[in-house]
Amino acid sequence: MVRLWFMQQRGEFVGVGSMVGLAVAILLVETGTTDGGAAFLALAAIVAVAAFALPHAYWLRADEDGLTLVRSLVPRRYAWADIRGLAMELGRDAENDGHHLTLRLRLADPPGRFWGPRLGRIDVTEEDTPEGVPRRALAELFAVFVERELPVDLPEFANEVLRVRGLPQLPPLPLWAPPEEGAPTPEQAYADAPGIEDERGDLVALGKAVKRRVRLSREYLLRRAALADRVFLRDGDGLALAIALGEAERLAEHDGIRVEGDQRHYVREQYLSYLGRRTLNP
Incomplete structure (x- = not known):
């Protein structure tokens, strides 16, 4: 199983937990159910639960029949016959000028930005190369596509991640x-x-x-x-x-x-x- 939860923006889960916790805390105080200290503890508990649930709420599993993507605890199944490859799109953050790479499953042709579900987003260097030592899970994701002989959009990037982690490289194109x-x-x-x-x-x-x-x-x-x-x-x-x-x-x-x-x-x-x-x- 390839765990990709580290590529999900953590604020998407922790942020939602914080909002829910804050709403609960305000409700408890406004209704007089408890005092401010207890309400704060309730807020902290809800945020902690959201953070703990993060690895279980977002992951990808590969088997002989296809890929199963779980997002927010909801599983979606994609058969290998329906997967055309891995879409990889480089971009830049407007706020901090950082560089990132977004990964998606490509489920249809012709190639395009939104032909499949988003798998996650990772930070890259200013030269659009892997940042630091690539996560093992990212290398395992590329290795799945190597094993299934499915194309990826940026083979040089994928091969560098695979090389650092000592995994087989993508086969050269005919x-x-x-x-x-x-x-x-x-x-x-x-x-x-x-x-x-x-x-x-x-x-x-x-x-x-x-x-x-x-x-x-x-x-x-x-x-x-x-x-x-x-x-x-x-x-x-x-x-x-x-x-x-x-x-x-x-x-x-x-x-x-x-x-x-x-x-x-x-x-x-x-x-x-x-x-x-x-x-x-x-």
Whole structure:
């Protein structure tokens, strides 16, 4: 069992306990049930109970069938077949300018911020690297995803935590390289593609459908990457190139591969294959 309660903000439990305790203390004093000293003791007892309950109110357990996440004593079950990976988002606190990492289960595609329940939040360094000696439970969480061969968003961060704790590293992603005859040229890949404006309109509708039909998500990412590539080839400006490379990277991440060289070569090969399948199965 992986215990993740240390990643939950403690104020979420102790703070609630304090508020409840304060309300009870005021009620006891106002109704004349007891004096101020006894009311203070009641407040302290409620806060202590909330603090003691913290490890039992938030934890994660992994077994052969899936993950069980308990939050506020309420268990939720997630089967391995429904888990796509571990979402990891770096951020900065506005109040103290500290850096943190938020972890979530990823239950659907395409990759996004809120596709699964939040597992917790930990502090990181200003360089967005693990702070101090990583908690054993965090390393065990990453080890679960290593064992199940599920991707994590920040493999370098996870591998550093695993290395410090002496646990096996994440397996390297499969490498895609252009075939011996070379990747398709843009002219070959996009010869039968619809017009850019027509494709842009179709993607707006497809983006709405993706929210309801997860199986369409890969097609959505592929067509977005191909469209961004075509816009750059038409316009040739730096911003369009950055967008095209970013969309190509998203597709490669979704497919769980590393691309040798320009990732747009992978987009073009996959798009040409997609058009061929669509022609055979209209």
